[in-house]
Amino acid sequence: xxxPSLRDVEQLSACLDGQLSLAERARLNPRLETDPNLSAALExxxxxxxxxxxxxxxxxxxxxxxxxxxxxxKP
Numbered sequence: 707x708x709x710p711s712l713r714d715v716e717q718l719s720a721c722l723d724g725q726l727s728l729a730e731r732a733r734l735n736p737r738l739e740t741d742p743n744l745s746a747a748l749e750x751x752x753x754x755x756x757x758x759x760x761x762x763x764x765x766x767x768x769x770x771x772x773x774x775x776x777x778x779x780k781p
Contacts, residue, residue: 714744
């Protein structure tokens with residue numbers, strides 16, 4: 707069993723977000739049951755997602771949008 711590819715990780719992320727079609731989900735489920743590395747990657751993504759949701763949200767100290775003048779653009 708190999709380390710999950712970037713495509714696999716993207717598919718796992720889409721799965722967690724509810725963005726997979728029924729057909730895609732049907733193809734993914736058997737792989738999750740037979741590939742311990744893939745199921746471990748899914749659990750890692752779940753844990754990361756939960757951790758990020760528990761992180762307090764902060765407001766930015768100021769607006770970072772540049773005006774045309776600040777960007778050196780002439781009107």
